[in-house]
Amino acid sequence: MKKKIYLFISCFLLLVAGIRAQHLSDTIVLEGVEITDTLIKRIPFVSSQVSKELMQSVQTRDVGDYLRSIPNVAGIRKGGGAIDPVVRGFKFSQLNVVMDGGMKIENGCPNRMDPVSAHVEVEELSQINVVKGPFLLNYGPALGGVINLQTEDPHPYAKFEIHGNAMFGYETNWDGAKEYFSLYGGNSKVYFRASGGYRKYGNYSSGKADGETTTYNTSFTKYNYGVKAGWTINAKQSILAAYSESHGRDVLFPALTMDEKSDDTRMMSLDYSAKNITEVIKTLDVKVYRTNVNHLMDNSKRETWQAKQMVADVDAINTGGKAILGMKVKNHNLSAGLDFENIYKDGVRTMTMLMMGTTSTKRFNLWNKALIQNAGLFAGYNAAYGKYTVEAAVRLDLNKADSEDTLILIKNGIEYFNNPASQFINFSGNMGLTREITEKLSVSLAVARGTRSPNMLERYIKLLSVGYDSYDYLGNPQLKPETNNEVDLTLKYSDEKLGSMYVNGFYSYVKDYISAIMLPSSVIMPATIGAPGVKQFVNVDNATFTGFELGYTSPQAYKLGVNVIAAITYGRIPEVTKYIITAGQVTGDIIIKNDALPEIPPFETTLSVNYRFLHGKLVPKFSYRLVAAQNHVSEAFYEPETPGFSILNFSVAYKMNKNIDINAGVNNIFDVSYYEHLNRKIIGSTEKLYEPGRVFFVNLNLSI
Template sequence: MRIKFLALIALIFTISQSYFAQEKGLIRGFVYDSKAKYPLVNANVWLEGTNRGDVTDFKGYFEIKNLEPGNYTVSVSYVGYKRAKEVVSLGLGEVKTLEIYLEELPYFSVEEIVVFGKPAEVYNQAEIGGREITKKAPRDLGEFVKNFSNVSAVKKGGYALDPVVRGLKFDQLNVQIDNGIKIEPACPIRMDPPASHVQAEDLEKVEILKGPYALRYGPNLGGVLNFVLIKPKRFDKFSVGGKLETGYESNWNGKVAKLTLSGGQRLFDFAVSGGMKDYGNYKDGSGNQVQAGFNIKDWSGKFGFNPGDNHRLQVSVRGIYARNVFFPALLMDERRSDSRIISADYVSKNLSSLINAINLKAYYSKVHHIMDNEFKPTRMMVEAVTDVNTLTQGARAEVGLILGKSVVYLGFDYSKVEKDGFRTRKMLTGPMAGKTFKDTVWQNSYISNLGVFSEYRTGVYDFNLIFSARYDLNYADARTPASSFAGLFSSLSSKHYSFSVSAGIDKAVTSNVKLSVLLASSKRSPNISERYINFLPIGLDNYDYIGNPLLKPETNNSIDLILNSKMLGGVVKGDVFYYYVKNFISAKVRPDLMPKNMGVLGVKQFINIESARLWGFEIGYTSTFSRDYGFSLNIFRTKAWNAVTDEPLPEIPPLEARTTIYYNLFGGKVVPELTVRAVARKSDVSTSYGETQTPGFVLVNFVMSIDYFKFVDISLGVNNLLNKTYYEHLNRRIRTTGVPVYEPGRSFFVNLAIKLGE
């Protein structure tokens, strides 16, 4: 009797559960590109006026469960596409299946390289832009790119940080502006890396392709960083709008002002801007002052002509002027640096059923850099001034072809970099007092590189495939070498023929899981510093460095294994990578050579070592279960060593975990956000480069973005909320004391963006 009673209860429970489940409705469906009909992955799908939604999986599928009967407005958005809305009337227990097709925005860009959602787009790619830039009010783009997973930066002062991706840096990375523009540092100590010639207020977004796989965009050993500057807005009839930005950061007494105007009509458009930054010295968490002030002024303009919907001609000009930029870790400071960039682009799309697009670009960039030791301790013994120049010219042409269900890109790129300049040393003490020496820095050297490339994308049996290859002819020489340098080598000219190849494959194993494999063998020829630098202390350690025109190209043989999955109410991405770099460029002591600079330990010459190895991982989670609140978590690490001696390579960042928590108030118009960084102790260091172990730390930052008012956006917050005294492992040390450059202590900031004519 008891068993029958329990069975009856179970039956009633099952029926009631089925009944109540039937009362709940379901909206599901697929999101596609309206033209090519391929699924759009990670499109945002929300029910307006509710906190319910989903993101599409690798087949473009979404599902929103347990809905009460009623009318719902389904809103779908995706980067680069028009937002779509569809009204659904849902009955009791009803299931509605939708097919939603999004139209790509008509405006096409000459500046961007990252394309999301396209078939066979298996690069390890990411971007940060829009409100993410303005709300954090970055004073320096080298600092800002550290928001990417496994990206760090070499720091010598408060400005002009040099990005590091997975332990590779400087010219091991392909850093460019607006998809192809190169600007070469003039300073031998890289006070003016490429990222320093772009201001955050001019930035629309940052794109990054990790690893040596994207060969279309130039020689690439470790990744591509593309800084996309603000583009003109498109209007049907003549209009003008703009934005006035101003900000303040307390610890630095830092002030920012920027005016941007954009306007035009269908036939032509323009965007012009001008701005300034004035930052003083800052204090670390213990109240010690760090001499790291800087002053920047800049202007820019983009002017476009649109003879048809599928054609665009654009001319861009830019100037930036840095004054009194202090570098506490270096023996000199930047007194002035003036740079110019001019570029012209032509893009044509959808020309025929065969030719999808033609892209043409030409550019010219120039840097004039002066540094001295006026405020350094060595000024008591020697008065030193370095005056150097860099000129870069380049061009790029590419055609995209549609062959059935496949896409082929063919093209070439060319660049020529020329460097020259001198260092003047006036001796003030000792037996040489009163004498003046003039040293050639770059020896009037140049490098030209001509490359041809191709990329093939296709889909076969639910696999997405990419094959890419490029061939580079690289030639370098020094026109007016110093006799002491020329005497070390039989020839100063060098020529390299380099072939690089990469392949990628991905497959959606299930609707929620995608696996990707990337393979490459990619080469990079040595830069001018590595070939022709002439007795200057440019490295991490305290040695004079000399170049080596006999260096071989570095070759990165790499593999990435990537897992993307929808799970745990969000998107999980895991990546394991391994690099085997042959002919890795390092340096060795030359005891037979005498240094030219006071206080250095000796002379080092650039050499190739047989091989170096790097491996690491990146694990990320981004919640998608709610539109109003959520969080992200990223954990990453790179380990690198000399494969011959087993010594760790220098300037490799330690293990790090980073999490961000946010909440959307008032429909997303007010968003508080808390970020916590936990960085591990760095104990595997390169003693031959003078590295020392670095303690770990935990850092807390807070920012609140306010988009509540119609004509103004506000960002305010505090960096280093707990006033921690710390320094990053990649922060250089002060040469005279060995003390690292400490990071700023607690600093409050506010940034206002006032909309004009909108």
């Protein structure tokens, strides 16, 4: 392993030494990340933009898988796909993941088999924008970051045109095939885009360890289709209507107690845009949307099905809208808007036990007509003052929640679950300043406060294994919002001859951090087969996140391209209770000081080297990823350490002509047996779910 590392470091140094002076493009490309020059220089926080071209250049099975290639973005793997993004250690509702600049999807699955990123396919996207920290407030409350998944929009043409795209992909190991088609066109008044895709993957095998591989039940079938239609009312106004569906069938999750039998998601939205309305009001954007998820999961593909059957059926509906005005007064850019979101969730789990020749069936509410409403007002400002750029935003949210839950859980005067209604007013705000020290170097300091109210799961879930461990979790209707107070310091350097780089350090102090504690079995018993006990979501006083990331990219004009990224986050909780478990029994508890937060990814770095042959038509690329061991693990949560690993990938992109391009390669060339720290454990064992071993892939893109 060390030899490999030395070899690549040597190559890296030789390649850097060989770089010749050329003009710097106004775009910097990091590994899988594109950051524009303007963003680099002016924005006081870290914002990563990923273009469609970059997404097409690597092999991904879902959006979450792709997001893991962005610095300080990790993912939680529970099966073959639907990887749940984690940004700087923040996850789930700590991240605001939206589609098309504001459309939200409430995941149907309490186990998060279907995070928002699982409801859209990579091929549908035109851009991904990841903002780390609570800095982008016009998409809704943001605590740890915002991920905006922008799908391809149709656009008008001077005269009628029609175009088409087709993509075919295949990868070995899990016999994965995917197809995607799109048809788009229109004229200056009416334009459209229709698309659809299908992907079917089998079970994948891990890399070899001692000559042996392990095959996991990770197969899945997914398909999606949709249509967008636009109408240019006049030169200043337009309307865009969109409808799409995504479906999953028999999506297996070996790290969860159940598999996804079916997932049917419908998304519809209507956008109105106006520009240059007055001298001051430059833009008006209005969006309304509705997303509807029906999620059915069971354990019918597990051995336990014969004696104990679990079926969960959940409906989740998110309806909302937003309006935002963009204004400009001299060199002052202002924005102001409001948004609203109504989340409805209802679901039951049916358990059937077959024992002693008899059958017992019971229905449990997972959610009982639960409702969360959030209304927000927000405003933003930015302006340049000579070498300084100021950026600021504020947001005020009114958050209300209620449920028709009838569960009352009170013992010894302690209300564990009672009175489901709650209401909060949350304030978020941020301010940042960028100083251009020289033409090539800038420094930014940004402070932010982001508050988010507890989500559906944290408030109302009833007894399902939804955490990283195998415990059943119980919601807590009386949870308070959690608030992230964050400081970011960013240094950016851009030079025509040397390339561009940035270094960012951040510190987050999360007040009323939402964690979970074990509940006594005398209060409540688990309802999920295999769950050793019950945990309930609670606010703990605080938790802190510290970390840094850096990125370097060589000038794009060079034939030789080099990219380096590195990132680490360190999460800590000052005081937490550890329950002593002896022979399966809780026999006591102790207080742990300065414990690690669970599910924080370790340090990792990636070096990518490519060379542009034939004027960029043929581009081979090597990518070497080195991940350190994660030894800073939560003692209170009995979190195991994870060994480090390194993998090497190779790909080659060939643009045959304007109609055909091919991308092929091999991931995990040395068939390394490894798992990410955030990968969940296989149900019924202490073994983690390993990542796929060596995979050969080829993608063919056709366009007319």
